[in-house]
Amino acid sequence: MSASAIFVLDLKGKVLICRNYKGDVDMAEIDHFIPLLMQQEEEGMICPVITRGTVHFMWIKHSNLYLVATTNKNSNASLVYSFLYKLVEVFTEYFKELEEESIQDNFVVVYELLDELMDFGFPQTTDSKILQEYITQEGTKLEVTKTKVPTTVTNAVSWRSEGIKYKKNEVFIDVIESINVLVNANGSVMSSDIVGSIKLKTMLSGMPELRLGLNDRVLFSLTGRDKGKTVMMEDVKFHQCVRLSRFDSDRTISFIPPDGESELMSYRINTHVKPLIWIESVIEKFSHSRVEIMVKAKGQFKKQSVANNVEIRVPVPSDADSPKFKTSTGSAKYVPEKDLVLWTIKSFPGGKEFLMRAHFGLPSVEKDELEVFFLMSIDFFVRYMKIIEKSGYQALPWVRYITQSGDYQLRTNA
């Protein structure tokens, strides 16, 4: 159905740890993985699935590790990739950083986790908070205290334990949005959307029932109300805890939240936004070996507003050398490992225009695309958060709106 075995490899292909779940694929097959991957890389045709004979490798890379699943069946590929990323998530929650060292330092726990996360190729409990209740890094503790399975593991509410207590009941709601824009060389916006997510930090006792109200246009039109600004969410994705069928029938977001931090939902809004920062670039070739790139950035938002920490990335060919920069504001530096020039402007007021010049010695300029990271405002807001718990305590919801750097690509003429 999914994976026959899971491997964690270092960059050279050495197996750091592995677990054979089904025994239908020879464990030695993994030795072929890195050579095949290298070959693909050389040919420039890298692909997330690699096949050798009847064996298929599905892999992801995380920091200096490869996580690889092998199979010879017609497995559910999307399940495997979801699971591999879940693996990264769980390991990261356990060890802070997932890297070669943390695997070696914790190999006993890693084995325990691999045993608990998947059985015979079927993913099982993958919620790290629940796992932490019965698989701890201090093995000695386990001896006496934890002699039973947390009921949560198999409960319908598999993400929250019972009997949690807080003195002060609070829930923090972060609405985090980022905007993705693709602008053509002639300045027209090819596509733009806002990807948002709501993150919760729950510090509530017991088993609280929460209901979240948003200015969701579909909900408002369903109930016939029309109070001011609403947003049309193109698509919404929810955490396991949200009752999907309830949302499907009456757009109510109701759930029992996981304790602590979690991402409750993510959404996508299609909006036509004009780029907040306008970029123009001119590339001048003085000779075959010298090139000047001039980038002009203009803030197209209200004069009173300020965009903080704007980063403009100008990709340059990998063979560029001896860079020289001149900027009217902010600072520019060359990041050779990513083949780009990074121009950082700490604070960018609306209506202002800034310039950057970069000189390079290089054989050719092939292509130029710019990426800008910046802030923007939100239309989306939380209307209410209702918290109901049997014991009837009063709880305080706190809401905060943050905009994060999105993916903002402007194409320019080379």
Add this chain to the structure above:
Amino acid sequence: MTDSKYFTTNKKGEIFELKAELNNEKKEKRKEAVKKVIAAMTVGKDVSSLFPDVVNCMQTDNLELKKLVYLYLMNYAKSQPDMAIMAVNSFVKDCEDPNPLIRALAVRTMGCIRVDKITEYLCEPLRKCLKDEDPYVRKTAAVCVAKLHDINAQMVEDQGFLDSLRDLIADSNPMVVANAVAALSEISESHPNSNLLDLNPQNINKLLTALNECTEWGQIFILDCLSNYNPKDEREAQSICERVTPRLSHANSAVVLSAVKVLMKFLELLPKDSDYYNMLLKKLSPPLVTLLSGEPEVQYVALRNINLIVQKRPEILKQEIKVFFVKYNDPIYVKLEKLDIMIRLASQANIAQVLAELKEYATEVDVDFVRKAVRAIGRCAIKVEQSAERCVSTLLDLIQTKVNYVVQEAIVVIRDIFRKYPNKYESIIATLCENLDSLDEPDARAAMIWIVGEYAERIDNADELLESFLEGFHDESTQVQLTLLTAIVKLFLKKPSETQELVQQVLSLATQDSDNPDLRDRGYIYWRLLSTDPVTAKEVVLSEKPLISEETDLIEPTLLDELICHIGSLASVYHKPPSAFVEGSHGVHRKHLPVHIDTGESPVSGGPAAAMDQPHVIPSQGDLLGDLLNLDLGPPVNVPQVSSMQMGAVDLLGGGLDSLVSLHAHSTAPVNYIYVGQNFIPSSVPSTFAPSPTPAPQAASSGLNDLFELSTGMAITTGGYAAPKAVWLPAVKAKGLEISGTFSRRQGHMYMDMTFTNKALQHMADFAIQFNKNSFGVIPTSPLPIHTPLMPNQSIDISLPLNTIGPVMKMDPLNNLQVAVKNSIDVFYFSVLIPLNIFFVEDGKMERQVFLATWKDIPNENELQYQIKDCHLNAGCNCVPCLFPQLSLKCRAPEVSQYVYQMYDSVLKN
């Protein structure tokens, strides 16, 4: 202190040291030692010699230590099967431990120890664990059944574990349900009974309830299982869809894709004009788009599947082309897939946008991507006629960039544009010729040469251009050599006076200095053509060629349908049939999209009868046909393999096969099915089908009498009814070979009458035909009587005699016949439905008494009655039977009746 210290041990006497530590009195010491052993195992050292010492540590109340020992056992038990038995007692004991974690751990680990001897001891503990009070143990035990089945399937069945698993589907705990579903699905992949789960509406309801409560992974197991269910009608399909749709909002992309799979499959069952159908289509689009904001690997899987969905139901994403625009930091595999989907979605409405994008991509850095982008522009031109002009000018702009690989790729696609729109864009040839020198890839050189040859009359210096290629003739690839040969011959036929020397030169190069047989043959053909009759040569070589077709890289429809049933799987990522993967011991059960049956019509005429007219082409990719492929495609050998095959088939059909086989058997066999025309128009007598049945007015009084007498009168007619020829294999599916045909019966023999037409540009030879095993054992009695090559645009009518002594295998539908045709180009597969009348023997007449006795002999429940509709035979007659003709059929094998009726019906209507 971290665990890494365990990896650093001194090399000398390591094993010996560990052994001592493992037997230390102190618990802590032993635990440390086991950790060191596991560390050594992790880095690949062989520590199997410590087996007995490690197993000794198994009896401990320390859970962590126990887990480590179990881990060790899983790794080494297989290599030390005898010693593994030592661990059995501990396992059995642990399965009774008061701590559910330990019970589950024991049952989980036991299943992973793939040693036959151990499995026997596993049964009792497993049985208990399946009924454990703790759901954690039950869910682990459910998976263990699948593990055990993998090791010893027979035992699992004998011990009744499959029934226990089925019981777990009704468990109160959703995670137990999900694991039971997963285990049963896994087992059914390698089990002869594909419906192990016993999917009935009641069970489906249980699954749908569990779907709302179980973990994300459990939801995937359940959704994947639901996708195998075939709802009985559209109402059931709709109600399942309604309960699956909320899953589209799940954060886990695998849940989303599995839900998409269920919905895509059940959409087939919903009426196309219903509101619900259209609403569902709208609901599918946003989640698919959101999948593209996931991690790149997830995006890749999503895109490969979207590629299928776009081919199956373009309407879902036709408005969303923008989301497939490429970002510069997308990984290459995402870029290429996006590009492919963009072209599939390109239409007149969005072509301007698409072209602007493609032009942008053509100036990127990544060579492979650029090439694909240029090729895509060509595909747009061929797909959207209105855009052709813009595409050509875009390509010209790109050629002006002089970037070598861009120019070459552009020239290749321009050639195809010329082939699609001849005599339209030749004005650009001059620009193309300027770049002649920079072409160094065979594809591009061949394309350029073809263009020069094809339009030689408009290129003043065509001879010089071609001559320049001729200089290094022997260094060119075969492709270029062949094209050059043809181009120069074309040039000569167009401008004979100036190019005689050139053509001589190329002909001698091809025929004398080359040892490539293909090139030599072609050289000689041209040479002889030119020397025998230049006028004919001109007609042959310069005749008009058919235009190339639009979309060339679509996935073959039956494969596409199968892949839609496997959305999210590796098969759908590779676009390969699921049978291409390692299968369970009983082979993969092929999944089909359900067929929507319009309830307005009678089930018989709406179902298989309609299908009769539409032979479907079997994809060439796959080993879908199984047996057919394994057969050699040489001339058929008529060694009857009947005996063993029939034995196999009998099992399938039960007693029914007797009558089935005798149905087609020759005169000696008794005809066991019976037709009675109580109210039936006697003019169309069942046993023989006259080409134009004559009305029999006296038959108004009808009855058995007339039926019998009439059949006597007409019994031995020379020809049976034959349907008009229908296209069985369209040319687009078979690289230009079109086959149309019908079946007939003449003088007591069966024939397959076919017309082969060559619609390709090259000749076809070496024809051969082969049938797959089928319900009636039909095989050709002689090789395909095509002895001369089939020239382009030529057709040939042939009659292939058949008999029924071949191997038998029950097909669905019963009269399905899968055919493979081979020619010099490729092997093609298609399937047709054999009209049953060709099996009807001429001497089927029975004495009345015998008939009545036989009729009584067949149980009444096997009798089926059909109304004959729209029968025009006796239009002038107003008698009751003519107005309400009815056909009663009794047949020992009831499944045959339906086909007999269909055949009656079609004969009467024609």
